[in-house]
Amino acid sequence: MWTTETLTHILTPTAIALGNFDGLHRGHRAVMDPILADPNLWATVVTFRPHPVEYFSGQPRALLTPLAEKQEILASWGVQQLVLLTFDRELAQLTPAAFFDEIIVQHLHAQRISVGFDFCFGRERQGNAELLQKLGQEAGITVTIIPECTVDGERISSSRVRELLLAGQPEQVQRLLGRPYELIGEVVRGQSLGHGLGFPTANLQLPARKFLPRQGVYCVEVTAERELQAQPGVMNLGYRPTVDGQTLTAEVHVLGWRGDLYGQRLRVALRHFLRPEQKFSGVSALKAQIHRDCQAAREYFQLPLEQLEPT
The missing domain is CATH 2.40.30.30 (Riboflavin kinase-like)
Structure with missing residues (x-):
């Protein structure tokens, strides 16, 4: 799997999954599925480094899936490319429209996008999944929004995985991760x-x-x-x-x-x-x-x- 932190070294055109994806749980896998369908597009995961929470808090954040582990899991799922966007002041200040135009259209040449229902982007998290879908329609890009994923009525999230790990419940963690x-x-x-x-x-x-x-x-x-x-x-x-x-x-x-x-x-x-x-x-x-x-x-x-x- 090709991994890059440089926007000028991206394999295009792409089908992209956007998100932080720490933990790579079953909900994240559902977000990946739509980008694996077209053999003519590079199946690409776009995520942020450092994690936005770490950037804004100034505190190091322990990761469920450090980079090497994330690369290994994504490759096993069939993802062909991992793009690590440097989350800095410049990126944090981009408006949703500017993020879409500069990153998604100009650099990634995205033809298909998949995000979770709670995805937010742009300055102060002003953009949401519905806005991304609207921008995509205007640009002729298909945007798939994955609804909330649950297991036995419990929402799957990275935060819940962390809670269960700290509670010493690996069996419940496995239910959410799928491994x-x-x-x-x-x-x-x-x-x-x-x-x-x-x-x-x-x-x-x-x-x-x-x-x-x-x-x-x-x-x-x-x-x-x-x-x-x-x-x-x-x-x-x-x-x-x-x-x-x-x-x-x-x-x-x-x-x-x-x-x-x-x-x-x-x-x-x-x-x-x-x-x-x-x-x-x-x-x-x-x-x-x-x-x-x-x-x-x-x-x-x-x-x-x-x-x-x-x-």
């Missing part, structure tokens, strides 16, 4: 504390801007680029208070597997929240709880249980 929420990163060397306890773990270096779920212990499915394909495991996301941890870490133990994952890119799909992180009285109590966590994960994945080794 499990994943943490993706490189395995780096840690302090080997898990190995010393009899439960070797892979320490995951996550993207700095990745939105993290509730801290605690999860049942996960782990995929490595060379060694593993969707193997069940247990992940602890937190500060490891029992051993006086100082930094937030994601440690993954793959059930029933031993091997070297250092340097590999790991995908960790969240399946089920087991418990919040807690501080134990000592290492022995921590080891016993890790065993119970692994047993609970084995039950969740319907795997044979293991006997506890003598301590």
Whole structure:
């Protein structure tokens, strides 16, 4: 998939989906579908960098789908081009009509546009989906407005995905995304504390801007680029208070597997929240709880249980 931040390096003519698209949930997928229909147009997603909320607040914003992850998902959906519009003062000051003329018509050469029902654009969000459709009609451009998408009566939105992640409800998140929420990163060397306890773990270096779920212990499915394909495991996301941890870490133990994952890119799909992180009285109590966590994960994945080794 071609990715560009330069308006002069765009593959045209285009069919474009406009929006922020953080999370790439099932509602976003519905917005993409109309742009994939015409083989004579470049199926293009147009989004903003940084996120407008981040620009106006001046505060960094954690992302459900950092750029590399967004590129991967969009490509799997059949999107051919990703255009990252730099959201700066100049872009923020464009009127809706100027945004349409300068960006959509002159640079993107759009022949088809798809947006969500709540899409807003132009200075102070003065333009909405209906105005975009009117401008499109005047320019001979087809504009499709996707209505609100729901699952079992619940509106699908990135904000709701964030709320559910912070509540430790990955199953509900999967309903809205259409796939499990994943943490993706490189395995780096840690302090080997898990190995010393009899439960070797892979320490995951996550993207700095990745939105993290509730801290605690999860049942996960782990995929490595060379060694593993969707193997069940247990992940602890937190500060490891029992051993006086100082930094937030994601440690993954793959059930029933031993091997070297250092340097590999790991995908960790969240399946089920087991418990919040807690501080134990000592290492022995921590080891016993890790065993119970692994047993609970084995039950969740319907795997044979293991006997506890003598301590």
